[in-house]
Amino acid sequence: MNDLTTDHALAALRYQTAARDLERIVRNIAARYIVQEVPLTWRLLHAVEAEALADLGFASRHDAIMLGLFQRPSDLPYPETDDGVDFGTSTALPAVFAFAVCAYEEAARRAAQPVAQAAPLKRARAWGD
Helix, strand or coil: CCHHHHHHHHHHHHHHHHHHHHHHHHHHHHHHHHHCCCCCEHHHHHHHHHHHHCCHHHHHHCCHHHHHHCCCCCCCCCCCCCCECCCCCCCCCCHHHHHHHHHHHHHHHHHHCCCCCCCCCCCCCCCCC
């Protein structure tokens, strides 16, 4: 393998690692709000983004160039209102926004599923019965 291929593979691996790290951070932040049943608004989405990107652990684990890849470009303005988040059919979302929206969508799907009735546990005895 030549050096250029190795460099690209290493860069891709570093990016994937940072993306997984950021996703975990965003999901943990979003979970705090989901548990409290706080709806996902534009204002909350911006707050989640700011907190996630300011995470000191994230910043210490990845270099500045990698961190810059997850910054939302300034020419992508989004509302900062208390209206509910709606991206319509758009699939071009900043990473933090996408992770937060996915966390909220998964929580909504789980909440919509009927709660399974747990069958009473029958205790097994070694001697039969």
